[in-house]
Amino acid sequence: xxxxxxxxxxxxxxxxxxxxxxxxxxxxxxxxxxxxxxxxxxxxxxxxxxxxxxxxxxxxxxxxxxxxxxxxxxxxxxxxxxxxxxxxxxxxxxxxxxxxxxxxxxxxxxxxxxxxxxxxxxxxxxxxxxxxxxxxxxxxxxxxxxxxxxxxxxxxxxxxxxxxxxxxxxxxxxxxxxxxxxxxxxxxxxxxxxxxxxxxxxxxxxxxxxxxxxxxxxxxxxxxxxxxxxxxxxxx
Amino acid sequence: xxxxxxxxxxxxxxxxxxxxxxxxxxxxxxxxxxxxxxxxxxxxxxxxxxxxxxxxxxxxxxxxxxxxxxxxxxxxxxxxxxxxxxxxxxxxxxxxxxxxxxxxxxxxxxxxxxxxxxxxxxxxxxxxxxxxxxxxxxxxxxxxxxxxxxxxxxxxxxxxxxxxxxxxxxxxxxxxxxxxxxxxxxxxxxxxxxxxxxxxxxxxxxxxxxxxxxxxxxxxxxxxxxxxxxxxxxxxxxxxxxxxxxxxxxxxxxxxxxxxxxxxxxxxxxxxxxxxxxxxxxxxxxxxxxxxxxxxxxxxxxxxxxxxxxxxxxxxxxxxxxxxxxxxxxxxxxxxxxxxxxxxxxxxxxxxxxxxxxxxxxxxxxxxxxxxxxxxxxxxxxxxxxxxxxxxxxxxxxxxxx
Numbered sequence: 001x002x003x004x005x006x007x008x009x010x011x012x013x014x015x016x017x018x019x020x021x022x023x024x025x026x027x028x029x030x031x032x033x034x035x036x037x038x039x040x041x042x043x044x045x046x047x048x049x050x051x052x053x054x055x056x057x058x059x060x061x062x063x064x065x066x067x068x069x070x071x072x073x074x075x076x077x078x079x080x081x082x083x084x085x086x087x088x089x090x091x092x093x094x095x096x097x098x099x100x101x102x103x104x105x106x107x108x109x110x111x112x113x114x115x116x117x118x119x120x121x122x123x124x125x126x127x128x129x130x131x132x133x134x135x136x137x138x139x140x141x142x143x144x145x146x147x148x149x150x151x152x153x154x155x156x157x158x159x160x161x162x163x164x165x166x167x168x169x170x171x172x173x174x175x176x177x178x179x180x181x182x183x184x185x186x187x188x189x190x191x192x193x194x195x196x197x198x199x200x201x202x203x204x205x206x207x208x209x210x211x212x213x214x215x216x217x218x219x220x221x222x223x224x225x226x227x228x229x230x231x232x233x234x235x236x
Numbered sequence: 237x238x239x240x241x242x243x244x245x246x247x248x249x250x251x252x253x254x255x256x257x258x259x260x261x262x263x264x265x266x267x268x269x270x271x272x273x274x275x276x277x278x279x280x281x282x283x284x285x286x287x288x289x290x291x292x293x294x295x296x297x298x299x300x301x302x303x304x305x306x307x308x309x310x311x312x313x314x315x316x317x318x319x320x321x322x323x324x325x326x327x328x329x330x331x332x333x334x335x336x337x338x339x340x341x342x343x344x345x346x347x348x349x350x351x352x353x354x355x356x357x358x359x360x361x362x363x364x365x366x367x368x369x370x371x372x373x374x375x376x377x378x379x380x381x382x383x384x385x386x387x388x389x390x391x392x393x394x395x396x397x398x399x400x401x402x403x404x405x406x407x408x409x410x411x412x413x414x415x416x417x418x419x420x421x422x423x424x425x426x427x428x429x430x431x432x433x434x435x436x437x438x439x440x441x442x443x444x445x446x447x448x449x450x451x452x453x454x455x456x457x458x459x460x461x462x463x464x465x466x467x468x469x470x471x472x473x474x475x476x477x478x479x480x481x482x483x484x485x486x487x488x489x490x491x492x493x494x495x496x497x498x499x500x501x502x503x504x505x506x507x508x509x510x511x512x513x514x515x516x517x518x519x520x521x522x523x524x525x526x527x528x529x530x531x532x533x534x535x536x537x538x539x540x541x542x543x544x545x546x547x548x549x550x551x552x553x554x555x556x557x558x559x560x561x562x563x564x565x566x567x568x569x570x571x572x573x574x575x576x577x578x579x580x581x582x583x584x585x586x587x588x589x590x591x592x593x594x595x596x597x598x599x600x601x602x603x604x605x606x607x608x609x610x611x612x613x614x615x616x617x618x619x620x621x622x623x624x625x626x627x628x629x630x631x632x633x634x635x636x637x638x
Contacts (some may be wrong), residue, residue, distance in 0.1 A: 046365075085251070089251070097245075097461040097463050098461060098462060153421065
């Protein structure tokens with residue numbers, strides 16, 4: 001809840017309640033301005049809720065924000081890199097900020113750079129990299145402290161098909177490795193392919209929540225887009 | 237507060253900034269290359285122009301004096317004047333710079349002098365125009381000499397000694413050492429330049445690590461790290477402070493070098509009174525000025541970080557910096573004005589106080605009470621600004637302003 005000069009007291013999100021387990025992908029589905037980013041920012045402790053609780057990997061986001069931050073990897077819209085740092089410097093910086101010891105950090109960087117095929121551009125400045133390379137650096141930056149919870153805010157927006165596929169594969173890999181994954185998106189096909197559970201959010205409220213099969217059964221529709229439209233249009 | 241986290245953020249921000257062309261430009265290129273070139277170039281050009289104008293024999297026109305061949309002959313014989321034929325539109329001739337000055341004589345000028353009467357001479361000039369001013373000065377000197385010679389002649393004719401009109405001689409002599417003379421001359425301008433460099437050196441780095449980060453989306457990712465926001469903002473602040481103080485230090489070194497070379501290069505073209513300007517600058521005064529600027533750099537760094545944090549984009553932040561520069565320029569500029577002296581009221585006015593005390597220190601005057609008051613009050617303002625910056629960095633509505 002915040003105060004706006006024109007609108008007065010505004011509830012950006014209200015009554016959002018969901019749970020995501022390890023090795024599960026939870027998709028937060030909503031139109032632009034529905035409250036997806038605000039919800040993810042609350043989870044990532046970037047915003048403090050005016051009421052309610054957020055619990056991440058057993059830690060309270062309001063009372064123990066730093067513990068929560070140490071347990072999450074946050075990949076926002078766009079690559080969000082420091083253009084004048086090299087790929088290696090970028091990942092090292094975030095590793096150090098997360099308190100990863102120097103030996104472990106170098107070992108992890110070695111592993112990740114090899115797995116993601118980043119060796120050839122590790123010493124190049126981020127502003128000189130292609131969008132695919134930048135995305136890889138972003139992934140490495142998010143994973144450097146090996147967090148149990150991953151949060152993705154519209155991760156494929158503005159990306160070409162190949163880079164978007166890399167990201168989708170990366171999200172699946174996270175689930176494979178037992179991580180708890182929360183993704184916000186407004187691309188129905190992406191949510192359909194990726195998510196184990198889906199929550200539809202509109203005007204700051206979580207309207208429905210369940211597995212794709214549960215949603216199909218509840219609304220008698222097979223296409224997620226049709227379900228989404230029915231849910232959102234059913235609102236007063 | 238976590239020193240290790242602050243150090244990590246500081247190290248990264250410093251490395252990042254030193255790779256930014258805009259920071260390099262404001263922190264290194266401007267103080268080391270542009271400023272000396274401007275000061276030295278403009279100074280040398282000014283000296284050259286004034287010297288040339290002084291050496292030039294100005295075109296002057298004489299009106300009247302038809303029955304005064306004696307004064308006309310003396311005017312023609314003067315080596316500091318070049319006479320041109322008289323025309324009716326002398327005003328236009330002066331304004332269009334074809335003639336530098338005009339002198340109007342009564343037709344019976346010689347006769348009036350011979351009778352012992354007072355003759356009236358009018359000199360017409362283009363006020364504010366340098367060459368016209370020099371021509372009028374030459375004419376003025378000519379008639380003053382003529383006046384003195386006439387007075388002496390008249391007194392001698394009456395058997396009265398010249399000392400009756402000049403009962404004593406006046407001599408002005410400088411007793412201040414050359415370094416103090418230099419300090420007094422430079423004290424006016426140096427603090428102003430250095431305060432401005434202190435501000436401009438901090439500007440780009442401060443906006444880049446705040447508004448720039450918001451624009452690039454990196455602010456969100458950095459805030460997701462398990463580092464206290466106070467540590468993050470302090471790391472950024474220390475980098476901005478380093479840039480500001482680095483710019484000040486480089487500016488002082490480059491100004492020192494410029495003065496040293498200017499003294500050598502312009503030695504022959506300067507008038508005899510000028511070399512005092514380039515005498516040795518008091519190093520203690522300059523060091524004192526640097527110390528006084530420490531809290532000013534903290535104040536500027538914190539204010540600029542606040543501007544950057546409040547702004548949604550780099551461009552918006554730049555537009556806020558315009559008024560901030562004006563706010564900084566005015567007190568620093570007032571301190572530069574001749575006659576504005578340090579007093580108890582000015583000692584608590586931010587920037588004006590530092591500008592005035594630096595002026596005194598460079599001139600070799602150390603008013604310890606004022607120095608303590610000014611340093612203390614500036615530290616207080618700087619501390620308040622830094623506290624406000626840290627507070628602002630904790631405000632969600634500021635960090636995620638859209």
